[in-house]
Amino acid sequence: MSSRIGIVGCGLMGTEHAKRMERAGGDIVAGVDVAPEARERFADTFDADVYEDHADLYAGDIDGVVITLPNAFHEEAAVATLDAGLDVLLEKPVAHDLASAERVVAAARDSEGFCMTGFTMRFYAEVTELMGRIESGEFGDVTHVEARYVRRDGVPESGWFIDPDLAGGGALVDVGVHVLDLALAALDFPAVEGVYGRTWAKREDIDVEDSATALVRCDDGATVSLDVSWAANADPGQSVAVRGSDGGALLDVGDGTLRVYDDADDATRVETADHDWLAPEDEAFVDAVEDGAPPAVSDVEEGLAVQRVVDAIYRSSETGTLVAPSQNAR
Template sequence: MRRTTPPFRVGIIGCGGISHAHAFGFGNLPSLFEVRTVCDSNQEAARRLAEPFGAPRICGDWREVIGDPEIDAVDILLPHHLHALVGVSALRAGKHVCLEKPLAITLSEGIELVHEAKASNGVFMVAFNERHRWSVRTIKRIVDEGRIGDVYMVRTDHNQNPRFAADAWYRNAQLAGGGALIGSGIHMLDLLQWFCGTATSVFATGVKLPEVLETETAASVIVEFAPRKEGCPRCIGTLDISWAAPNHPWYQFLVVYGTRGTVSTLRGDIVSLRTAGEQEEFRAPEGDTWTDSFREELRHWGECIAQGATPLTDAREAFRSLEICVAAYRSMETGASVRIPLPV
């Protein structure tokens, strides 16, 4: 029977690269979660991930996890093409669900998850950890306090140099749903719509480097947003992303422009506020790292389960970033701006 109070019994489904950050989060939240099962088709990977948690059950079939009455919640960390299948199945089994981004790889799959999450009595969250970074939360607080006025533009820049094995699922467009944009750029698209509101159109272009991926390795995206309220300016958001920057440090830039000032971060350790009347810098707490954002997003999920609350990135919110991403791919194909909402 599903517990109604923490610690909630968790099954981790998928032991790829991102699973280690999630395991770090669970390991630092013992009052909220108890990892009971670790599942992966690679049993050795499952054993390695399970080791710090004592002696949780190991299995190779995700169906065993969602069918286990001793599991309250599942953390789904699978290749993108499996998100809808496993997410829907877990919701129908009555589990609370944390699903690694993206929500899905098609709009129809995304809508199915939105409907299932609404019908379920479980708490469903898509894992957009960037919202839980110290720097992003600090910028959002400053914006919400009105210190830079009405937001009219947001710029993001994200660079990585991932090394994928020849048989990695990320190299397969059918499994990944795309390349750099849906792989990590969707984090930035989520931030754009969080700061700017409702998207109305998208224009995008991309570059393919076949030796890296069969889909886009780099992309530039411009998103137009409706005014948040009467009398406010419309907002535009931009994203530049590359997955092919040799010897380039992991880099992420976020700047929010308002009618009275700007607030920005370059690497996440310092937030800079600039207005006509003030210049102020905020520094991250000592020891704060990118990995801490995974702990904080899982803390948010656990608290929502305990309180029966709606997570920041529920299915509907995650669908909005998926729709922007799909529109960007359609724009790359046609060379034209694409209006939102999209027909399904």
């Protein structure tokens, strides 16, 4: 029997998730949105029941719920859905601030359902290839990861992404969390002992940061450098570079390539299958709901680890000091 999926937030992202989950074999049976026009479009597109309040979902026959609301509304919807014992795909980041994210994770720990964070890149073929090589020990001890997500001109011009109350931040929580998640995954989500970070708000017409940099030191001595921008005078790109005692790799997420380095002069380019940007994650969620077991990657505990480092970056930028993330061990 197909997984019966409900979408909370029927705008662009909710609709994109629903299309791909339907192609993956999921049954889109319900949508929730406060906007009547969004509900009407969703009902027409998917022949689904629609509601104004997410609480109305739980009276129906639902197996899994996708939450694509602005960050500040993640907690209310996610906690209620988890309390109902349903599986959840929660768009990244977990929440708009650390305290809210911790409450979501507490609900997930007590729930019969699972909760995964919507870090789409974790499901890409080239990322899976990289993580497999790290886990096999091919690179030896991984000592440093460079994580970069830089746009030349990609500042959202309007909407909740540049509203600090709704988003909880700017470029760091929008795009930076994607590559920070990859960097921490490459190190197997170690405890973090210190973060030194800086954010910049160079755009006078927005109230959130447009750029951020950080250096993260883990308790085993490994480090992460993070470079994030919505608009930078630099080459754009999304990449993660891994350095180890026996080798390394450069993952270019933007063009889907993986280059592997060893003691030889030349790098080896690893070919992986092409993929849609959102489909691998949505397929994993549909399969997990049907199997009754969470996906192997991107659970909400990992999302919390990312959020703790993000919180430390903001606090370090405010104080100009090295900051230890709050309760940073998984």
